[in-house]
Amino acid sequence: MEAGRVVPVLWIQGGTCTGCSVSVLNAVAPSVKDLLLEEVLPGKALSLRFQATLMAASGELALKVLKGASESSAGGYLLVVEGAVPTGEGGVYCVLGEKEEGPLPFKEWVLELSDKAMAVIALGTCSSFGGIPAAWPNPTGVKGLKELFEENGLKTPLVNVPGCPPHPDWFVGTVLKVLLYGPLSSEELDEYLRPRDFYGMRIHENCPRRGYFEEGIFASKLGEPGCLYFLGCKGPLAHADCPLRKWNNGRNWCIDAGMGCQGCTEPGFPDLFGPFYEKPSEFLKGLETFNGCFTCQTCTNVCPVVSQYDDPKAHLGLLPHQVMVLCALGQREKALEAPMVWRCVSCFQCQKFCPQKVRVGDVMVELKGLLAKRWRETAKGKPPLVAKDLL
Ligand code: SF4
């Protein structure tokens, strides 16, 4: 990085609708013009050498630029990959130009250009995880970049910036960080190689409708006030800062517009997160991870609600690990009686630290949603909010 003031950027597109490009063009601070034409940081500028949607050149001429730039700047350019990589039948379902023997698969471009890049950004959910092109039955054998890198032993630093489409700030912020400090460290990325700065929280944690969830007020149709959990909101599962950042220069975002979050930043989207307006059945099946609990109590030890009390059992009835054990024993109704379920604040610390990958926090959200709904439906009135006795 130190060597050059101008960092060449090569941006290639495979299995994509080009929505990621369009989204990034909406960048506001800095604007895409400043990003591409001005000094974007003191002493640092980007030089976009190849971007098929924006460049005037096409065909052979454009590909010559791509090849030339990758050779002259080997080891020093930033590669942006938009769109998924079809790998079936040798990658023939998506090609970019030709070589002597015939069409040149996008997959080969990705492997060759990634190998010579300083760092690679997988822009969008398709490029990061396969996304919509990889949806079942995935006849073209689409893969995301992480999988492709692992299969081919590529060691170039990779950052995933998923989203369908991704927010322009997520991309611009990631690029600027790479320019400032070089490739992101493993501490700055989550297990799916997403920058924690933008994906380190769940939608549910900062949702403006969260108060409704806690009070058990659920919308029964779109347009109503209330939490959208039972209308298919995937906010408790999805990682992104949309509620704080919002979209279109801070104007609006999915939940403020009345639509539940669809989990578009997650691996497994869309298959595991559908249908749009129902709870994600495929994903919820996976909740049975509680069967793997070996009662180490780590979840209980890291729970901030448990640590509020000198005698937590007396106040909470059950502790998080005991809730998991009861679920594993098929005693969900018993678990639902425990004040612990209601008092869980959905911080997901338990889930983060569980050595058995039990989805403790997800189970708690599901139990609490059921409980709150039941409370309302059985006309017991308001659920017993706990703020008072937590203090
Ligand atoms: S379930 Fe969705 S709408 Fe309800 S609080 Fe969570 S993120 Fe918001």
Ligand code: SF4
């Ligand atoms: S941390 Fe995981 S394995 Fe340990 S008690 Fe909790 S759920 Fe069970």
Ligand code: SF4
């Ligand atoms: S998600 Fe709930 S149970 Fe888990 S640590 Fe946070 S408050 Fe405790």
